[in-house]
Amino acid sequence: MIGIETIGSYIPAKKISNLKESSKNFDDSFIKNKIGIEAFAIKDEDQETSDLCLNAYKNLPKNAMHNIGCIVVCTQNPDGYGLPHTSAILHQKLGLDENCAAFDISLGCSGYVYSLSIIKSFMIENNIRNGLLFTCDPYSKIVDRNDKNTGLLFGDAATVTLISENPKWAIGICDWGTRGAGHDAIKINDNNVFTMNGRAVFNFAVQTIPKSIEKTLKKNNLSIDDIDIFLLHQASKYVIEIIRKRLKVDEAHLPFKAGDYGNTVSSSIPLLLEELESDFNNIIISGFGVGLSWGTTLLSKISSVSG
Amino acid sequence: MEITFAMLLNLLKEIDFEGDITKITEETSFEEAGLDSLETMNLFLEIEEKFHITLADPQFEFIDSFGELMKFIKKNK
Numbered sequence: 001m002i003g004i005e006t007i008g009s010y011i012p013a014k015k016i017s018n019l020k021e022s023s024k025n026f027d028d029s030f031i032k033n034k035i036g037i038e039a040f041a042i043k044d045e046d047q048e049t050s051d052l053c054l055n056a057y058k059n060l061p062k063n064a065m066h067n068i069g070c071i072v073v074c075t076q077n078p079d080g081y082g083l084p085h086t087s088a089i090l091h092q093k094l095g096l097d098e099n100c101a102a103f104d105i106s107l108g109c110s111g112y113v114y115s116l117s118i119i120k121s122f123m124i125e126n127n128i129r130n131g132l133l134f135t136c137d138p139y140s141k142i143v144d145r146n147d148k149n150t151g152l153l154f155g156d157a158a159t160v161t162l163i164s165e166n167p168k169w170a171i172g173i174c175d176w177g178t179r180g181a182g183h184d185a186i187k188i189n190d191n192n193v194f195t196m197n198g199r200a201v202f203n204f205a206v207q208t209i210p211k212s213i214e215k216t217l218k219k220n221n222l223s224i225d226d227i228d229i230f231l232l233h234q235a236s237k238y239v240i241e242i243i244r245k246r247l248k249v250d251e252a253h254l255p256f257k258a259g260d261y262g263n264t265v266s267s268s269i270p271l272l273l274e275e276l277e278s279d280f281n282n283i284i285i286s287g288f289g290v291g292l293s294w295g296t297t298l299l300s301k302i303s304s305v306s307g
Numbered sequence: 308m309e310i311t312f313a314m315l316l317n318l319l320k321e322i323d324f325e326g327d328i329t330k331i332t333e334e335t336s337f338e339e340a341g342l343d344s345l346e347t348m349n350l351f352l353e354i355e356e357k358f359h360i361t362l363a364d365p366q367f368e369f370i371d372s373f374g375e376l377m378k379f380i381k382k383n384k
Binding site: 202 | 323352
């Protein structure tokens with residue numbers, strides 16, 4: 001069985017506090033209680049996307065680095081101008097064999113769930129035993145820190161997930177979707193400025209994700225009470241709270257934990273997974289954002305998978 | 308279904324608005340009531356879902372008081 005064996009991550013040490021930076025626009029209680037992101041991580045200007053990925057790789061457990069047959073980088077903020085693909089640059093930095101496949105996936109906040117399914121299928125189809133899935137979308141490359149809609153939200157980070165035949169978690173049946181009619185709600189506009197329509201994204205997230213989670217539970221023959229924890233893309237504290245209330249689950253089962261590093265786009269779910277302290281059996285993960293796109297799936301601890 | 312001001316105030320309770328609802332009149336602005344931008348978005352979504360109305364008219368973005376909101380809802384219902 002192909003699934004998730006382990007996760008490594010890298011969050012830049014440099015942080016910018018929203019409590020100090022944003023006093024012109026918002027008071028501290030709004031930052032703490034609603035946006036929830038008190039500080040965000042930011043990379044050095046000369047650090048490239050592949051450098052952040054390399055640092056995440058260095059934080060993988062040493063025994064996890066063996067016979068890598070494919071690497072995938074999920075990003076919409078690649079190295080340079082996006083050509084060549086960042087995974088090829090990372091391939092060189094990792095010193096990987098020429099037989100190792102490398103490709104990028106262009107998705108934002110839904111990217112981790114999509115990428116898990118893609119790399120799993122690719123590995124099964126091509127009989128690859130070990131693969132690395134990187135997420136890294138450093139929005140510091142595109143965000144205007146003075147924009148009140150986006151300037152306080154996004155942090156830089158990278159993660160790497162080792163996908164192998166010796167997994168801790170199996171990847172279940174997914175629920176996907178795209179609201180293409182809303183594709184311009186999050187975009188880089190004609191003036192090369194990153195923009196977000198906050199209300200459109202809010203409505204999309206809180207209406208779509210509870211339904212997607214319900215569909216995913218049904219597809220995997222589970223009920224909401226079977227789930228030990230819900231790990232959702234960390235858009236903002238308020239979005240997470242409203243989704244949680246609509247699902248009628250408590251805060252311990254659907255946490256917001258990005259308060260000291262920010263919304264890290266496709267890295268937010270693997271960062272939560274890596275941090276998990278308890279040994280949960282059933283985990284729902286759900287990513288949503290740019291596109292407007294969403295992906296939800298079930299992760300089951302291998303010992304709890306029947307058959 | 309006739310939409311009343313009391314129904315609008317009740318929606319504020321449903322979104323867990325922590326301000327003093329008893330002090331809100333049709334003249335009160337969202338800012339005076341202490342409704343922040345995220346709570347406002349949530350209130351609008353609740354209105355859209357409960358009353359099957361779309362709050363997306365170009366003039367809608369200039370609405371900033373509960374009385375104006377009521378007028379808009381009644382006009383577009």
